[in-house]
Every structure is written in C-alpha cells, then in structure tokens.
Amino acid sequence: MGSTVDLKRLTNTLALGALWLAALSTVAVLGTLILYVVVKGVGALSLEFIFTAPHGVRAEGGIGPTIVATVYVTGLAMLIVTPVAVLAAVYLAEYATQGRLVRAIRFAADSLASVPSIVMGLFGFALFVEAMHLGFSMLSAALALSFLMLPIVMRTTEEAIRAVPKYIRWGSYGLGATKWQTVRRTVLPAATPRIITGVILATGRAVGETAVVIYTMGTSINLPVSPLDSGRSMTTHLYILATEGINLQTAYGTALLLMVMILSFNLAARLIVRKNRRIQG
Amino acid sequence: MMDFAPALADSSAQQTKIRVRDLDFYYDGFHALTEITVDVHSNAVTAFIGPSGCGKSTFLRCFNRMNDLIPGTRVKGTVLLDGADVYAPGVDPVDLRRRVGMIFQQPNPFPMSIYDNVAYGPRLHGMKRKSQLDEVVRESLERANLWKEVKDILGRNGLSLSGGQQQRLCIARVLAVQPEVLLMDEPCSAIDPTSVQKIEDLMAELKDGYTIIIVTHNMQQAARVSDYTAFFLQEEAGAAARLVEFDKTGNLFTSPKDKRTEDYITGRFG
Numbered sequence A: 001m002g003s004t005v006d007l008k009r010l011t012n013t014l015a016l017g018a019l020w021l022a023a024l025s026t027v028a029v030l031g032t033l034i035l036y037v038v039v040k041g042v043g044a045l046s047l048e049f050i051f052t053a054p055h056g057v058r059a060e061g062g063i064g065p066t067i068v069a070t071v072y073v074t075g076l077a078m079l080i081v082t083p084v085a086v087l088a089a090v091y092l093a094e095y096a097t098q099g100r101l102v103r104a105i106r107f108a109a110d111s112l113a114s115v116p117s118i119v120m121g122l123f124g125f126a127l128f129v130e131a132m133h134l135g136f137s138m139l140s141a142a143l144a145l146s147f148l149m150l151p152i153v154m155r156t157t158e159e160a161i162r163a164v165p166k167y168i169r170w171g172s173y174g175l176g177a178t179k180w181q182t183v184r185r186t187v188l189p190a191a192t193p194r195i196i197t198g199v200i201l202a203t204g205r206a207v208g209e210t211a212v213v214i215y216t217m218g219t220s221i222n223l224p225v226s227p228l229d230s231g232r233s234m235t236t237h238l239y240i241l242a243t244e245g246i247n248l249q250t251a252y253g254t255a256l257l258l259m260v261m262i263l264s265f266n267l268a269a270r271l272i273v274r275k276n277r278r279i280q281g
Numbered sequence B: 001m002m003d004f005a006p007a008l009a010d011s012s013a014q015q016t017k018i019r020v021r022d023l024d025f026y027y028d029g030f031h032a033l034t035e036i037t038v039d040v041h042s043n044a045v046t047a048f049i050g051p052s053g054c055g056k057s058t059f060l061r062c063f064n065r066m067n068d069l070i071p072g073t074r075v076k077g078t079v080l081l082d083g084a085d086v087y088a089p090g091v092d093p094v095d096l097r098r099r100v101g102m103i104f105q106q107p108n109p110f111p112m113s114i115y116d117n118v119a120y121g122p123r124l125h126g127m128k129r130k131s132q133l134d135e136v137v138r139e140s141l142e143r144a145n146l147w148k149e150v151k152d153i154l155g156r157n158g159l160s161l162s163g164g165q166q167q168r169l170c171i172a173r174v175l176a177v178q179p180e181v182l183l184m185d186e187p188c189s190a191i192d193p194t195s196v197q198k199i200e201d202l203m204a205e206l207k208d209g210y211t212i213i214i215v216t217h218n219m220q221q222a223a224r225v226s227d228y229t230a231f232f233l234q235e236e237a238g239a240a241a242r243l244v245e246f247d248k249t250g251n252l253f254t255s256p257k258d259k260r261t262e263d264y265i266t267g268r269f270g
C-alpha cells in the first residue's frame, strides 16, 4: 500500500521534472543562441558599422546599405500587403457567405503560408523579375515578400475582426449604421491593435527572410533609392559572408543587428497586445 | 381565439405609437412568440415582464428589426409604427433604427473616446460641424444624467468608465440621434445602484418626449417606472410564448385579471 503511494509520488515528481526540463530547454536554446551571437558579434558593432558601406575584398567597414535595403524592402512589402490583406479579411469575415468558397480561400491562404520560401523566391523571380520586367529590385522583392506575409496578416486580421464582440456591432446597427459604416467605424478600429500585431509579426518574418530576397532584389551592394533599384539585404550579406568565409566578424555583427531588429518587432507586438488588453479589461 | 380586450387596455385617452397585431416569431425551427397583440402608447413608459427566456428581448428586437441581423429568423403579423408597417417591403431597417433606438443589457460603448461615442450617430447621419457636434454631445450627456461626471474627461476612452456610467453613455449615444422610441433591454441588470437610480430618474424625465419600452426582470422597477405593463409567459418548455396580460401598471400589479399574472407577481414562479 505504502509503496504504491510512494511510486505514484515519484512518477508525479518525475513527470513534473520532465515538463519543467522541456520548458526550460526552450528558454535555454534561445538564451544560448542570443548569448553566442552577442559574444561573437558585439565586437563588430559601432556607429561606423551601422552607417558606412562595406569596402575592399574582405568587406571591411560597415553594412549601412544592407540595412537600408532591408528596411526599404520590408517597409514597401508592409505597405503593399496591409491594405490587400485587411480588405480580404474584411470580406471573408463580414461579407462572404460562409461556405465552400470561403473555406477554399482560407485553405489557399494556409497553403500559401506553408510554401517553402525558396520556392516563393523562384516564383518571384519568374513573375516579377523576368515576366513583369521589374528586374532585381526593391519592388520585385517587396511583391514576393508580400506573398509570404499575406496569409499571416490576413488570418490575424480575420481573427481580430471575428473577436470584436457582437454587442458592439449591435450598438452601431442600433444607431442606424449600415453594414459598411459599422465595419469601418467600429469593427476595424476595435480590431486595429490586433491587426497591427499581425502586421508586425509578418514584418519580423520578412526582415529575416533570405531565400526570397536573394532571387528578387539581387546581391549587389547599392544604396537603394528608387523602388526599381537593386540591393543586398542584411540576410543576403550575412549569407554571402558566412558561406564564403570572407569576414566572420562582420557576419556575426550583422546577425546580431538582425536579431535585435526581429526581437524588438516581437516585443512591440507583445506590448501592443498587453496595452490593449488593459484598456478592454 | 385570444381575447384582445385586455391587450388594448384604455387606449382611448392616449395616442398609440406602436400597434402590434398577431405577431409570431421564429428562430429557424423554434417558434418563440405567438399571437402577440399589443398597443404601445407614446409619451409613456411600457414595461415588459416575465420569466427569463419567455421572449421579451426577442419581442423588443422586432420593433427596430434588430432580429434581421440573426440569420434564419422570421416574423409574421404586423408591427405598425405611427400606422406604417415596419416590415413592409421597401422599409429600410437602417432608417427605422434611427427612429427606434436601443439600449442593451450589456453596456456596449465603442472602444473610443466618450465624445466620439456620443458623436457616433450624428456623424453617421452627416453632421460634421464641430460646434454642432459639441452641442449635441453636451445635450445628450446632460439628458442621460452623465454630463457632470464626464464633462472634463470627454477625451477619455468610454471603456474606462464604470459599468453604470457606461450604460448612461450608451443612453446618451442613442439620444444623440434623436429617436422617437427608446427600447431598453434590462438596462439596469448589470450596474450599480446609484446608476440605476439615475437611469430611473432620466426615464421619468424623458418620457414626455419619447415612447419608452423597458424590459425588466425586477418587478419593483416595473412598478416604479412604468405606466403600462405587459406580462409574457412561455407556458411549457419548447412552446411559443404569449402575452398573458397587458394593463395599466397600477391595475396589473394590484388587481391582475389572470391567475398566471397573479402567480408571477406574487413570486409563485419565475
């Protein structure tokens, strides 16, 4: 009798320990990774690193143009994808008769999200760079990236819209608002914080994207000005430096900056969610 | 046949704002209301009472066609507002809802500033001038007994107010579109006593200019605030609810004609 109780207690303790270890390992992996990149990369960081262009065969100096190219292309992609994704989500959540067609669209969006990014890169190359004659450019890359971001923004927006309580909509209808007025003046503003969160998460995803941009914006180190200029993203720069073993110090510095950017995106998304929860609660 | 006489109690003296005849209501397969006939008087407060689930909210939503928003619902019979059928083809429910405003059980301010909440309706209907909007916002908040509490914080989010203040904000929001009828669905069931008092006060102040219908599960409240009372009852589970008795509030509470009304108001069931 006593021994079964002991056994039960032991199993319980073991199970708890396993769960705890599993949870801890997630944090440990992230922590080790960050620590590693910081240790290897922090020596490279300086104002010069951020603001000047690379020079010489060993790509000494800074990575300025690649930062500009990365910000440029993700900003452009964000501008392209947000209105399209939001309109599509409004249609799906508010207007479409829920049935086969809507399920098909949703399935298509989910499938789009699971297309390997290298495939998306090749597709972007064929469609935008070649067929549409946009060349290796910020625009080609932004369009290809927007395909990648579209399903994320669309699904989070759709969920955000569905999460707006029915009684808030009824308040608007009750004042003599039409459906469109209700959507535009009540539902969308109420859903905005969550929509922004979705856009930020998708943007963070795009900042870290490599395969898509290699095939669509090129690899030459330019300071892009017009949307039709080519350029090299931070990820591409990192990839080239690392695979060719040219300058690992700079590669780690670039990696560190990338991680800082992406982590701050995630942090911003969390802050918006939390702030919003406080207002609604 | 139903006996119409009690449902048309003493309508000679006062004007009828809403005339309901033989109304039946269905949710998909569920027959919720049957053979409802009643006259609602203007410049008076009419209370709907009855056990929970007997269709009071459903009936209320027939007056501004809010049930149209629920898929699969169906109405039979007529609802006449100033003599015109609100379910006639060609009637736009959007226009109807401007005339027939609604306050919900759950205070539902929009997640925007107090000012924007009240200005929402007027803006929908084309009011743009700041001075005009300021005026409407102040007047509506005053009539909703909320102005004194919020006049210095009009820019604050409506959701930051207490539940009772939120409910009065919702009342101000409805008053701002100048409806003729106010439908109030258990407006006091989720709020603090001070706000309940203020809402009961404002109903008394408003009834000269409006036709007010209030659903309440609180019989003391019905007795306090209303001039007429309608008692609804669903006699057995799954059956459609009926209007059992309709009379001046004083009569209904002191000398109910129907045994079921008497049982209900003396607390024998529900």
Ligand SMILES: Nc1ncnc2c1ncn2[C@@H]1O[C@H](COP(=O)(O)OP(=O)(O)O)[C@@H](O)[C@H]1O
Pocket (backbone or CB within 6 Å): B027, B030, B032, B050, B051, B052, B053, B054, B055, B056, B057, B058, B059, B070
């Ligand atoms: N959207 C709906 N779909 C189906 N049945 C509903 C819906 N809303 C209410 N009902 C049903 O209609 C009946 C009346 O509900 P309701 O009007 O809310 O009653 P009350 O307001 O008197 O409590 C109840 O049996 C309820 O379950």
Ligand SMILES: [Mg+2]
Pocket (backbone or CB within 6 Å): B056, B057, B058, B185, B186
């Ligand atoms: Mg109800």
